[in-house]
Amino acid sequence: xxxxxxxxxxxxxxxxxxxxxxxxxxxxxxxxxxxxxxxxxxxxxxxxxxxxxxxxxxxxxxxxxxxxxxxxxxxxxxxxxxxxxxxxxxxxxxxxxxxxxxxxxxxxxxxxxxxxxxxxxxxxxxxxxxxxxxxxxxxxxxxxxxxxxxxxxxxxxxxxxxxxxxxxxxxxxxxxxxxxxxxxxxxxxxxxxxxxxxxxxxxxxxxxxxxxxxxxxxxxxxxxxxxxxxxxxxxxxxxxxxxxxxxxxxxxxxxxxxxxxxxxxxxxxxxxxxxxxxxxxxxxxxxxxxx
Amino acid sequence: xxxxxxxxxxxxxxxxxxxxxxxxxxxxxxxxxxxxxxxxxxxxxxxxxxxxxxxxxxxxxxxxxxxxxxxxxxxxxxxxxxxxxxxxxxxxxxxxxxxxxxxxxxxxxxxxxxxxxxxxxxxxxxxxxxxxxxxxxxxxxxxxxxxxxxxxxxxxxxxxxxxxxxxxxxxxxxxxxxxxxxxxxxxxxxxxxxxxxxxxxxxxxxxxxxxxxxxxxxxxxxxxxxxxxxxxxxxxxxxxxxxxxxxxxxxxxxxxxxxxxxxxxxxxxxxxxxxxxxxxxxxxxxxxxxxxxxxxxxxxxxxxxxxxxxxxxxxxxxxxxxxxxxxx
Numbered sequence: 001x002x003x004x005x006x007x008x009x010x011x012x013x014x015x016x017x018x019x020x021x022x023x024x025x026x027x028x029x030x031x032x033x034x035x036x037x038x039x040x041x042x043x044x045x046x047x048x049x050x051x052x053x054x055x056x057x058x059x060x061x062x063x064x065x066x067x068x069x070x071x072x073x074x075x076x077x078x079x080x081x082x083x084x085x086x087x088x089x090x091x092x093x094x095x096x097x098x099x100x101x102x103x104x105x106x107x108x109x110x111x112x113x114x115x116x117x118x119x120x121x122x123x124x125x126x127x128x129x130x131x132x133x134x135x136x137x138x139x140x141x142x143x144x145x146x147x148x149x150x151x152x153x154x155x156x157x158x159x160x161x162x163x164x165x166x167x168x169x170x171x172x173x174x175x176x177x178x179x180x181x182x183x184x185x186x187x188x189x190x191x192x193x194x195x196x197x198x199x200x201x202x203x204x205x206x207x208x209x210x211x212x213x214x215x216x217x218x219x220x221x222x223x224x225x226x227x228x229x230x231x232x233x234x235x236x237x238x239x240x241x242x243x244x245x246x247x248x249x250x251x252x253x254x255x256x257x258x259x260x261x262x263x264x265x266x267x268x269x270x271x272x273x274x275x276x277x278x279x280x281x282x283x284x285x286x287x288x289x290x291x
Numbered sequence: 292x293x294x295x296x297x298x299x300x301x302x303x304x305x306x307x308x309x310x311x312x313x314x315x316x317x318x319x320x321x322x323x324x325x326x327x328x329x330x331x332x333x334x335x336x337x338x339x340x341x342x343x344x345x346x347x348x349x350x351x352x353x354x355x356x357x358x359x360x361x362x363x364x365x366x367x368x369x370x371x372x373x374x375x376x377x378x379x380x381x382x383x384x385x386x387x388x389x390x391x392x393x394x395x396x397x398x399x400x401x402x403x404x405x406x407x408x409x410x411x412x413x414x415x416x417x418x419x420x421x422x423x424x425x426x427x428x429x430x431x432x433x434x435x436x437x438x439x440x441x442x443x444x445x446x447x448x449x450x451x452x453x454x455x456x457x458x459x460x461x462x463x464x465x466x467x468x469x470x471x472x473x474x475x476x477x478x479x480x481x482x483x484x485x486x487x488x489x490x491x492x493x494x495x496x497x498x499x500x501x502x503x504x505x506x507x508x509x510x511x512x513x514x515x516x517x518x519x520x521x522x523x524x525x526x527x528x529x530x531x532x533x534x535x536x537x538x539x540x541x542x543x544x545x546x547x548x549x550x551x552x553x554x555x556x557x558x559x560x561x562x563x564x565x566x567x568x569x570x571x572x573x574x575x576x577x578x579x580x581x582x583x584x585x586x587x588x589x590x591x592x593x594x595x596x597x598x599x600x601x602x603x604x605x606x607x608x609x610x611x612x613x614x615x616x617x618x619x
Binding site: 113126 | 501504
């Protein structure tokens with residue numbers, strides 16, 4: 001897939017107009033996907049842990065329907081950034097704008113209820129529960145029948161359960177994990193766990209899906225599978241995806257636009273091609289003598 | 292059958308019934324430990340407090356009556372009404388839910404991410420605090436609790452076994468009721484945790500806090516919920532123990548008997564708590580029957596702890612607990 005060509009950092013119009021330019025910088029990519037207006041806007045984010053600045057004054061946006069990557073060497077602050085977006089960390093400075101409104105400081109579970117789902121670098125699944133139950137937990141935010149309703153009004157609770165099951169089964173089919181739906185997650189190999197985690201996040205029908213190193217620790221074949229799933233999810237469900245990777249090759253093939261971080265700073269932002277040619281990025285990855 | 296064997300069977304049955312009561316208390320521990328990793332030392336006191344509150348409400352006693360009288364020189368003792376058992380149980384449950392909320396708001400919320408030993412110490416403090424509040428609210432007298440549960444020997448079992456075996460089994464009606472209620476309670480808990488949204492969230496939190504947050508589960512809500520359920524279990528245990536031996540402050544000591552039950556059953560397993568309770572109940576009654584005379588009696592006081600010690604040496608995770616695997 002080729003990059004969509006939305007301009008570098010922020011609100012600039014796309015540098016290369018694609019087949020049709022829509023209002024608010026929205027456009028249609030070469031492969032026919034619609035990139036909408038800005039979904040999430042990170043403005044001048046600074047995050048400190050004691051005296052250490054993990055993120056230094058970074059701004060970037062995520063548009064509806066795109067695959068946005070955050071890359072950088074180890075310790076660049078990528079995961080911290082993802083944790084800021086998902087509410088696990090609260091930045092000391094800067095503003096987070098989501099769907100055109102400034103987001104007040106929130107707990108992670110509140111962020112999840114806004115429609116931001118995520119996966120974790122070290123996989124956070126419910127090991128004792130089956131694959132199906134794990135994916136069903138992704139639907140918790142969509143269930144409205146109260147406890148009493150569930151006990152008394154079997155009608156509504158049942159209907160809700162059926163609807164949720166339909167969505168869950170669709171996701172399970174989609175990610176090709178039907179054969180393990182009843183297996184306790186603790187018994188699955190690493191690659192499948194990663195897929196179950198993705199399924200749980202997808203089940204929530206997120207407006208923004210955050211993937212923290214979805215390919216970490218995978219072999220080549222598993223990486224190819226995962227890349228395919230990420231592209232398909234974006235294409236089929238129209239899900240906006242922000243992902244972190246430190247493997248440059250994978251990211252470049254996958255994403256529409258890339259933010260590059262190093263030592264907590266943003267050193268590049270643009271289409272994969274633009275980023276690839278950026279001298280700072282090359283230095284960060286290949287290493288240069290710092291003066 | 293020789294009388295000795297029949298008697299042993301009767302002892303075993305009675306042990307099972309006693310075990311149900313141990314299991315009820317242990318269940319409260321397991322629920323909270325699973326969901327929040329907190330070993331709640333106050334579980335026994337919660338049972339006492341629930342029973343005290345229930346008696347107080349039923350008899351129309353004014354809470355903090357003594358305190359009010361001393362402070363204002365009044366002579367208030369009761370509202371002068373009696374509350375029917377079911378309504379009183381409901382009101383007591385409201386108090387227990389409030390207690391659950393307050394514990395989370397005032398204590399646990401400030402101790403998030405602290406070491407387990409710190410949370411444990413906090414619950415020891417909580418136990419003494421709650422005992423004090425119970426005393427202040429309802430007084431320290433031994434109270435009889437009568438919510439209308441049948442008591443005394445079950446004539447039918449006595450009759451049937453007498454005709455069949457020539458030896459009538461003594462089974463207390465209250466123990467039978469306790470068994471049925473415990474079975475209903477456990478069934479209810481299982482249905483709740485398997486088939487409701489909140490139950491699923493509860494299991495999720497018990498498994499992984501971070502993942503639970505990421506799917507939109509509020510940990511605070513779940514903790515209040517689980518402490519409320521533990522409060523309900525404590526209330527049921529309090530009613531049973533209270534009906535059996537009166538509501539008195541030594542009731543909180545049954546919490547100590549729940550410890551060996553947990554060692555056996557594992558701290559994270561609901562079936563484990565039940566079976567652990569039954570094993571301890573039967574074990575201590577049978578041991579007393581078989582070895583008591585030779586050892587000078589009173590083995591019931593220590594048997595459970597020695598059994599727990601053996602388990603700690605040979606199977607520290609208990610019968611059903613999660614296996615402790617340390618990856619290097």
